[in-house]
Amino acid sequence: MALLSERAPPGSGVGERMQSTVTIRGWRARILRPAWRVLVYAMLVAGSAIYGFPFAWMVRSSFMTIDQFYEDPPPFFPLPPNWSSYTEVWETGPIVWWIANSTIVTVLGVVLMTFVSAVVAFGFARTEYPIRDALFLLVISTMMLPEHVTIIPKVIIFRDLGWLDTLLPLTVPMIGGSAFFIFILRQFFRTIPRELDDAAAIDGASPLRVMFTIVFPLSKPAIATVAVFSFIGKWNEFFEPFIYLNTPERMTFAVGLRFFQAGMWEQPQLHLQMAVALIAVAPIVVIFFFAQQHFVRGITLTGIKG
Amino acid sequence: MKRTVWQQWSGILFAVPWLLQFVLFILIPFAASFWLSLTDYRFRDFPQMIWLENYADLASDDVFLKSVFNTLYYTVFHVPGVMIIAFFIAILLNQKVKGMPLFRTLFYLPSVTAGVATIMLWLVILQPNGILNQALGLFGLPGPRWLTSTQWAMPSLILMSFWTVGTTMILYLAGLQGIPQHLYEAASIDGAGHLRKLWHVTVPMMTPTIFLTLVLGIIGSWQVFTQALILTGGGPANATLFVLLYLYRKAFLIFQMGYASAIAWVLFVIILIFTLIQFGIARRWVYYEYDESS
Numbered sequence: 001m002a003l004l005s006e007r008a009p010p011g012s013g014v015g016e017r018m019q020s021t022v023t024i025r026g027w028r029a030r031i032l033r034p035a036w037r038v039l040v041y042a043m044l045v046a047g048s049a050i051y052g053f054p055f056a057w058m059v060r061s062s063f064m065t066i067d068q069f070y071e072d073p074p075p076f077f078p079l080p081p082n083w084s085s086y087t088e089v090w091e092t093g094p095i096v097w098w099i100a101n102s103t104i105v106t107v108l109g110v111v112l113m114t115f116v117s118a119v120v121a122f123g124f125a126r127t128e129y130p131i132r133d134a135l136f137l138l139v140i141s142t143m144m145l146p147e148h149v150t151i152i153p154k155v156i157i158f159r160d161l162g163w164l165d166t167l168l169p170l171t172v173p174m175i176g177g178s179a180f181f182i183f184i185l186r187q188f189f190r191t192i193p194r195e196l197d198d199a200a201a202i203d204g205a206s207p208l209r210v211m212f213t214i215v216f217p218l219s220k221p222a223i224a225t226v227a228v229f230s231f232i233g234k235w236n237e238f239f240e241p242f243i244y245l246n247t248p249e250r251m252t253f254a255v256g257l258r259f260f261q262a263g264m265w266e267q268p269q270l271h272l273q274m275a276v277a278l279i280a281v282a283p284i285v286v287i288f289f290f291a292q293q294h295f296v297r298g299i300t301l302t303g304i305k306g
Numbered sequence: 307m308k309r310t311v312w313q314q315w316s317g318i319l320f321a322v323p324w325l326l327q328f329v330l331f332i333l334i335p336f337a338a339s340f341w342l343s344l345t346d347y348r349f350r351d352f353p354q355m356i357w358l359e360n361y362a363d364l365a366s367d368d369v370f371l372k373s374v375f376n377t378l379y380y381t382v383f384h385v386p387g388v389m390i391i392a393f394f395i396a397i398l399l400n401q402k403v404k405g406m407p408l409f410r411t412l413f414y415l416p417s418v419t420a421g422v423a424t425i426m427l428w429l430v431i432l433q434p435n436g437i438l439n440q441a442l443g444l445f446g447l448p449g450p451r452w453l454t455s456t457q458w459a460m461p462s463l464i465l466m467s468f469w470t471v472g473t474t475m476i477l478y479l480a481g482l483q484g485i486p487q488h489l490y491e492a493a494s495i496d497g498a499g500h501l502r503k504l505w506h507v508t509v510p511m512m513t514p515t516i517f518l519t520l521v522l523g524i525i526g527s528w529q530v531f532t533q534a535l536i537l538t539g540g541g542p543a544n545a546t547l548f549v550l551l552y553l554y555r556k557a558f559l560i561f562q563m564g565y566a567s568a569i570a571w572v573l574f575v576i577i578l579i580f581t582l583i584q585f586g587i588a589r590r591w592v593y594y595e596y597d598e599s600s
Contacts, residue, residue: 040401047395048412054427054469055415057437061430072435116323123320130314135321142332144581146529148550149574150335152342152563156349157335176327207317236421238532243558257422258536261429270430277423288418292411 058281062086062274069270085275092272095279097249098256101167102235105252108171109234114227117177118219121185122211126197136186143179151243158244169244170237170252181226188222189215225294231287253280343567353564360568370569372544373552374576376460377528380548383464385523389516392471396478397508410479417472425536428466429453432537456545459538463546466533474519481515482508513592521584528577549573 061069063081068074089095124136158169196218197210205213216223238254245251248259257280261273343360345353364370399410416424431438432452439449450458485508493503509516531550534540540547540555549569557566 037403040398040403043398044403044409047398048409051416051469052412054424054431057431058424058427061427069430069433070435073440074433074435076437120321120324123317127317127320129317132317135318135325138328139324142328144525145332145336146525146574146577148529148553149339149570150332152557152567152570153335153338154331155558156338156563173327173331176324176331179324182324232418236419238422243554254422257426261422261426261536268429273426274430277426280421280423281419284419285415288415289411292407 058274058278062271062278064271064274066267066269066271082271085271089272089276089279092269093256093260093276094249094251095253095256095276098251098253101251102253105167105170105237105241106231106234109174109230110227112171112174113178113181113230113234114223116175117181117226118185118216118223119211120177121182121189122207122215124182124186125189126210126215127207139179139182143183147239151240155243164244165246165250167250167252170241178230181230184226185219185222188219192218221294224291228287228291228294232284235284339567339570342564343571345564347564347567349561349563356564360565361572363565364568364572369544369547370549370552373547373549376545376547377530377549379460380464380530381524381527383461384467384527385520387464387468388471388474388523389519391468392474392519393478393512393516395471396475396482397504399475399479400482413475414472417470420470422532422536425466425533428462428537432462453538454542456543459542459545463530463533463537466537474523477515477519478512481512485511510593514594517584517588517592521581524580524584525577528573528580 060077062085063083064074064078065082068078124132124139154169155164158164161168163169163172192215196214197205200210200214201207236254237252238258241252241255242258245255248256251259257273257276260276261268342353344355344357346356346359347353395413399406399413430436433439434449434451434454438452442449452458452462489507489511490503493507498506529550530548531554534546534548534551535554538546540551550573553566553569553573556562556569
């Protein structure tokens with residue numbers, strides 16, 4: 001978190017621009033600047049309240065009993081809070097399986113996708129062969145291809161392989177890395193001075209050795225960013241697992257949640273849904289708070305600038 | 307200097323994992339999907355060629371046309387809405403005041419957690435007797451039946467999408483931070499006020515990022531699926547039936563996979579056309595600095 005604040009450079013910081021005119025028009029510094037600051041804070045607080053509110057409401061709703069949802073009006077905060085949702089959810093569905101399955105997919109995603117993407121990206125950043133740039137263009141263009149165009153044939157392929165209703169369709173395709181991550185990492189690798197690997201090459205180091213001992217260690221921040229992105233992407237992934245998985249015990253958490261919502265009771269059990277949703281969101285929130293600075297960096301790494 | 311074939315080509319080995327994945331899970335399915343769209347495939351018997359019949363049927367399929375209309379409706383409000391809100395928040399988050407990291411986290415969190423869990427939450431917020439309608443009641447406004455009325459279901463989804471503006475916002479924030487400070491100083495010397503600086507420096511310098519978010523936003527809104535599936539199931543009376551949801555119904559509920567493949571391709575072509583048009587008109591309004599490094 002500290003990192004983010006240090007990184008906040010002088011963009012359109014209004015307060016700062018005023019500084020340059022401060023000697024000319026002193027009243028601006030005395031009155032306008034504090035006033036602007038108060039206004040900024042007011043808007044920030046109001047905005048945060050709006051954007052943070054749904055999370056608070058999720059917590060509140062998980063403490064309700066089902067009948068309280070249908071009172072008119074429902075209580076703003078249920079007193080006494082009903083903690084039983086959190087014990088009840090574990091009995092209503094194979095949540096432990098969902099957590100296990102999602103963990104498998106996510107861990108494999110983080111390890112495999114990050115590693116393979118890094119290796120492929122190294123190839124694009126540091127080796128030369130005739131069709132390299134055309135190939136890289138192909139990688140980028142697949143990012144534009146919507147996944148729904150390929151989903152039907154993929155289902156047929158996975159059916160014929162006997163992979164439907166298993167985690168294989170979600171994990172095996174990761175052996176190729178991800179176009180987006182390859183792109184991010186390649187951009188980063190190119191910023192590492194070439195002299196370093198040239199020196200190693202003169203000493204007789206193979207490209208593989210250069211990759212593992214020079215380029216990867218120097219790219220830890222970028223690799224960490226990609227790992228965090230893939231964690232969140234895999235944990236939240238819905239469309240493909242939703243199509244491939246049918247048996248409750250074989251679902252990932254995101255798909256299980258949908259199952260939980262859609263077909264288990266005659267009447268929706270909103271309090272249980274909120275409790276289980278909170279359990280599902282928790283790992284992401286934890287990761288996000290720990291790895292926060294990697295997000296902004298990740299965006300900057302893509303080379304997108306204003 | 308002559309290089310052996312090995313020296314010249316060995317680098318491609320690094321790309322082999324991706325190439326494998328590309329051929330197996332992208333190229334072959336992509337081609338197969340077009341072929342399927344020309345057949346009557348129903349997941350069991352061998353596909354029979356019916357050529358363009360699926361496409362002809364689509365042109366007169368009222369439900370499909372409705373889904374295209376719905377998706378357009380969503381796009382028209384969602385994309386500019388998200389861009390404006392994200393731009394405003396980004397400018398706010400770019401001010402130098404204390405506690406900014408906390409504020410940035412709060413505004414970004416909804417986008418990171420976006421998924422089934424946080425979508426289900428809106429079932430509670432948008433309940434007819436829920437908190438939003440209670441709040442509206444305080445101002446004497448009658449709250450609609452958000453998700454269950456044909457008139458309000460789509461606005462509900464659009465409104466909800468304004469909660470997850472984080473990614474766009476971060477892109478704008480990165481863009482704002484990349485604007486060279488000397489431009490603002492020069493503008494100050496010329497006597498420009500804050501609004502003029504915003505309009506004549508910030509906005510022009512941000513056009514590449516604005517363009518990027520516009521392209522990504524439109525591509526994304528043609529692929530809306532999860533929200534509609536979970537909150538409305540496409541209803542009521544197909545009021546929130548998005549193209550992708552219709553594709554899902556056809557392909558995986560009634561197994562008309564040939565027909566659904568045709569939907570997939572129409573959707574693909576729509577997205578492609580939108581993207582190409584935008585790139586075509588981009589140079590009229592997007593400002594690119596000369597950048598020798600790229």
